[in-house]
Amino acid sequence: MGHQKGMALLNIVKAQASLEKRLQPLGISVTWNEFSSTAPLLDGMGAGAIVFGGGGGTGSVFAQAGDKSFVRVAAGTGSTRGSAILVQENSPIKTLSDLKGKKVAFAKGSGQHNNIVRALEKVGLKFSDIKPLYLTPAEALPAFERGDIDAWLIWDPYTAEAERKLRTRLLADNSTVFGDKAPLESPSFYYAAPDFVRDYPDILKTILQELEKAGAWSRDNYQDSAKLLYKLYKIDLKTMETVEERGGQREVLPVTDEVLSGLQRMADTFYELGEPKVLLSDEATSALDPQTTRSILDLLRDLNKRMGLTILLITHEMAVVKQICDSVAVLNAGKIVEKGYVSDLIAKPESFLAQEFFHHRNGYKPKPGAVIATIAFAGEQASQPIFATLARNFDVDVNILSGSVETVGDRRVGQFHIELEGQKVTQALKYLHEAEF
Template sequence: MLFRSLRHVLRWTAPLLIAATSLHASAQTTLRIGFQKSASLLTLQKSSGSLEKKLSSLGVAVKWVEFPAGPQLLEGLNVGAVDVGFVGEAPPIFAQAAGARFVYIGFDPAAPEAEAIVVPKDSAIRTLADLKGKKIALNKGSNVHYLLVKALEKQGLKYSDVQPVYLPPADARAAFERGAVDAWVIWDPFLAAVEKQSGARLLQDGRGLVNNYAYYLAERGFAQQHPQVIQALFDDNQAQAAYVKANVKAAAAVIAPLQGLEPEVVEKSLTRYQFGVKPLTPAVAAEQQKIADAFHALGLIPKPTRVADALPATTVAEAAR
């Protein structure tokens, strides 16, 4: 009789137990991070598992989603494939102009030496003026897009004076090495790799032309609902940044196999970046607005874009309190 009563109770309570278990599982937050393999600090965070350890106490899982470059990452953020992403200066401008919904949540300090225009070692191109009429490879909508604009402007050339060839990094390098393009505008560690492995000659880096900030972006709803998660990401980022700055050679040895590069290449690229996420400032936002205005003036984006519309109401630290 007792057995029959217990079975009767279980018959009615089992679905409720299953539902409760499912509800608990679905309630767990997952932080989906969009990254590029070229983003050395995030690559180090991913490989070390340090972020997973930090977030486990909050009941948060981590999923890493790799993209070949910033524009593709922004597409992923816009369609809900990732919650947070890390990109250069230009991708957010193009994405916002296309109607993408995101907020700027932080930035890495300026690193103008970490991007450059390069030419083959035996190229007859010696100055920026020599680029007139030439084919120049770049990833459309990436941070180097603005570098090319400013470099041409410095020389008194228009964007229409050159032939942009829009290719992602891997395809651009192949085109560069077989002579299908005359120059390549690229960022580290791809820059350091082509310098060392192909003897590419640096024509102009970003110094005196661009800041080359990098930005952390988030889906607006995720940023509003989970500021503590984002703060944990930033705390871990700061710890890894301090480690890299104090142990460049050791960090390069860890990151190199993950990026498929030689340690010397990664070490060179690490010395050209300034790591350590910071809250966005009005001055940095104003610099980003200059890029948006320049792109609109050139017809690279279809309408004026207000960077202020993509800024959060409060900093991550303030929201996490």
């Protein structure tokens, strides 16, 4: 089971262990995984980490566009007041129009991403008129408190927490933006893995029944609900009571065409914004462990191939350049010192990249009559038996001092630092030069 803050019914079911009580007699255990928002929750579902979860509709639009596999099995209703655009109490921003040119923070792919686009449209502004900052709630709260952002789009319980702890002012909520259509324009959904829906319809029905019970109980007992959830949410009881008091009807509804109409408008909104052509990744793998680094590089590679994005990657890590980049520009003291295809530069012994990738032994003195040479090759050359050819055709001894063969993109490149000794060393060197090694 996947849950997140803001999906109260799932958290009530978790806290009451009601699902465990229903399924334990059937020999079924329940485990829970918490996610920061809908997008990573659906990623987890696609990876097989969970079979059921809940979250905002916007995240599912992005997931669907990314060919993630999931089913919307039910819709949820909640508070339209809990989803808000907050500014500092003393902020000069008085209306939505005042957001022009301002730094506005929200979680990318969340319902707030959709809300800010629609709020700006309401006053004749475009998304490009603001400076969007894609921050998780945990990142945005301290930034908002420091005054690093001008406005913050957020949802309960984070809204209530910020309003209680900080000097904030409500600029708008879902009712301001969408009017009486707010419940349809910002729906939440319950999601399940397709094979789970197909293979275990009875268990799915049980889960939805427990969610319905949790909704009815919390509507009639909001103070008790707050006492149940405030420790789970790790916020104070008074804040949790505010969240639960304005929690709305909290119904579990079927996914109808009317419910999906709001989701379709979300999809249309993001489609009209257009897809980015270039993605900037600035030191995305800095100081990370190898497993996390591989995960990020896999994600960037997937975005490059699936969305056709050109990725501008800024890094100090040469291994990252080798693994993912096609072309490279090397900067030193703010100036480009070399540029070109990665594989071409690595194949040139004198290039900066080649020297970084292929570290040669220093201080080695050749034997009398011997010569030290550097052999560089790329592509089909990497598969040729070059050392055997030298020994066979020129009767020279080949002593490998250092070197390796690397795969850069889909191309093999390599460099070897060798010592050549024999009567025909000059002819061997001529052969290497003419063969462009």
